[in-house]
Amino acid sequence: MSDTYVVVGAGIVGLYTAYSLVYEAGVSPKDITIAAAHIPGDQSINYTSPWAGGNFSCISPGDKKSLSYDRYTYTHLSEIQKRLGGPSCGLDMRPATDYFHKYPPAKKMESLKEYVKDFRILEKSALPKGIVFGISYTTWNFNCPLFLQNLASFLEKLGVTIIKKKLEHLSQAFLSPNTKVVFNCTGIGAITLGGVKDTNVYPTRGQVVVIKAPHIQFNMCLWSNESATYIIPRPNSNGELVMGGFLQKGISTGDTFKHETEDIIKRATKMAPQILDRPLDVVRVAAGLRPSRHGGPRIELEEVEDGKLVIHNYGASGYGYQGGWGMAHDAVRLLIKAQRASQASL
Numbered sequence: 001m002s003d004t005y006v007v008v009g010a011g012i013v014g015l016y017t018a019y020s021l022v023y024e025a026g027v028s029p030k031d032i033t034i035a036a037a038h039i040p041g042d043q044s045i046n047y048t049s050p051w052a053g054g055n056f057s058c059i060s061p062g063d064k065k066s067l068s069y070d071r072y073t074y075t076h077l078s079e080i081q082k083r084l085g086g087p088s089c090g091l092d093m094r095p096a097t098d099y100f101h102k103y104p105p106a107k108k109m110e111s112l113k114e115y116v117k118d119f120r121i122l123e124k125s126a127l128p129k130g131i132v133f134g135i136s137y138t139t140w141n142f143n144c145p146l147f148l149q150n151l152a153s154f155l156e157k158l159g160v161t162i163i164k165k166k167l168e169h170l171s172q173a174f175l176s177p178n179t180k181v182v183f184n185c186t187g188i189g190a191i192t193l194g195g196v197k198d199t200n201v202y203p204t205r206g207q208v209v210v211i212k213a214p215h216i217q218f219n220m221c222l223w224s225n226e227s228a229t230y231i232i233p234r235p236n237s238n239g240e241l242v243m244g245g246f247l248q249k250g251i252s253t254g255d256t257f258k259h260e261t262e263d264i265i266k267r268a269t270k271m272a273p274q275i276l277d278r279p280l281d282v283v284r285v286a287a288g289l290r291p292s293r294h295g296g297p298r299i300e301l302e303e304v305e306d307g308k309l310v311i312h313n314y315g316a317s318g319y320g321y322q323g324g325w326g327m328a329h330d331a332v333r334l335l336i337k338a339q340r341a342s343q344a345s346l
Contacts (some may be wrong), residue, residue, distance in 0.1 A: 009185035010036035010162060011049035013321045014142075015151045016328035017183050017313055018160055019080070025332050029159035035173060037166040037189070040149040045254030047096070048187055051288025052321060053208060054142030055243045057221050058098050058135075060319040064106030065296060069319075069326030074324060075115055077140050078289040084154050090147035092235035093117070096139040096219035099131045099271075104223070109135070125157070128206045130173065131222075139219055170192030170310065172187050174258040181335060184312045187291035187320075191296075198298065201315060203289035205251035206244055207260045209268075212281040214239025220272050229267040231275070240283060243268040247318070256285045292317040297327055301334045307342075311335055317341045 005027055007014050021027040038047035048229055056074055060066045081091045095118075111136070113119045122134035156162055167173055170193055173182040184190070190198045213233075222229040232242040243264050269275050293315030302310040313331040316324055 002031045002056040003179050005033070005181045005183070006173050006175055007032065007034045007183045008117070008167060008170070008173045009184055009187060009189065009314070010034050010039045010152065011185065011187050012052075012148060012151075013187065013313060013316055013324040013327060013342075014183070014185035015148065015155065016325045017185050017331060018155050020150070020325070020328040020332040021335075022155075022158060022160075024329060025336055029155065032159075033161045033163060033175060034164050035157070035175065037125040037164065039162055039164055040145075040152040043279065045287070045289060046188060047251075048288055048291055049320065050145045050208075051208070051286055052085045052142070052144045052318075053060070053206075053230060054144040054147075054234065054321055055094075055219050055232045056140040056322040057096070057219070057230070058100075058104060058108070058223060059228070060317075060323055061296065062108035063296065066319070066323060067108065067111045069107070069297075069323035069330070071111065071115055072329050073321075073323050074140065084150050088236050089150045090234075090236055092141055092144075092168055093138050094217055094219055094233055095136065095329070096221070097122075097136045098134065098221045098223065099128065100133040101130065101222075101224040103133050112137070120279065127275035129247035133304070139324070141219065141233060141235050143237050143240075144321065146236060152272060161305050161334050167193060170196055174308065175324050181309045181310070181311065183331060184310055186287055187282055187314050187315055187316070190291070190314050196312075198293070198315075200283060200294040200298075201296070202250055202292050203250040203252045204292040205253065205265065205286045205287060205289055206246050206318070207256055208242050208244040208286070209261055209264045211241050211243060211284045212239050212283055213241040213275055213277075213278065214279060216241050216272070216275055222267075222271050226331075229264075229271050231268055231272050243275075253288060254287050254289070256287050290318040291320075299327060299330050299334070301338060309338060
């Protein structure tokens with residue numbers, strides 16, 4: 001094991017970053033260590049990725065950077081799916097429909113129609129009452145806990161080392177004198193981690209209800225100003241369907257609440273009555289904290305002592321799975337650019 005490159009955080013953004021180091025920067029897997037307080041297979045309210053609903057949707061903003069993160073991830077996911085053995089890895093495609101109570105950003109729709117499969121703007125006559133805009137397309141679906149574990153296992157088989165290590169300060173990520181580069185992919189942990197303590201990061205709580213509904217193999221989302229109703233089928237899950245949800249800014253509890261469960265079921269089954277074609281079979285209720293950030297994700301290079309580098313890559317909010325590989329791509333490009341500049345100065 002050589003810890004020349006250390007990735008702090010084993011959520012989806014951290015794993016995407018390690019993957020990008022190998023396949024985009026040409027780093028030997030044996031030179032990469034992922035150090036994290038929680039690793040795939042763990043459950044904690046402070047470990048966001050296993051709780052995610054898990055699909056490519058319109059949850060992300062419409063700014064230029066976010067659009068590029070989405071586009072890069074969507075158009076490259078087939079590569080990871082293939083390397084992980086196909087759809088059984090917990091990543092597959094399903095049809096999707098998104099409805100809006102107000103018009104979404106035009107630039108976002110223009111971007112999506114350039115690369116998203118089967119993208120179509122719905123006729124107004126096909127929209128439910130109260131809906132002003134709608135689209136249909138073919139999207140990526142994640143079985144988040146399964147996909148996370150399979151991606152981590154794939155990286156380990158390549159030679160990447162994954163260790164459980166809770167850091168109090170980012171400087172502790174320089175695990176040895178060999179460590180030259182640290183990627184800070186701490187997500188919600190960036191709020192409290194010494195050396196970071198980013199006051200722009202805040203939790204956005206969500207609650208979901210997971211049911212057994214193998215007859216539902218399509219995604220559907222209804223977006224309003226401050227909330228979202230969605231159904232997301234999980235691939236390779238024996239028919240699990242994720243129903244949500246909430247976008248509760250600044251709420252940090254992992255508790256779940258009966259009235260929210262009832263509200264989710266009511267909204268989801270009203271939006272997609274087909275769910276009730278079979279008796280409702282609730283598997284679990286869960287809550288998670290999206291690592292949101294004022295100003296959007298932080299992807300930034302910081303030079304520290306002795307020519308060592310820290311590259312920050314966090315703040316993906318609720319779109320880590322759908323935009324996180326694009327974020328990792330940009331973070332790794334910062335490394336490549338810095339290395340080229342260093343070589344040119346020699």
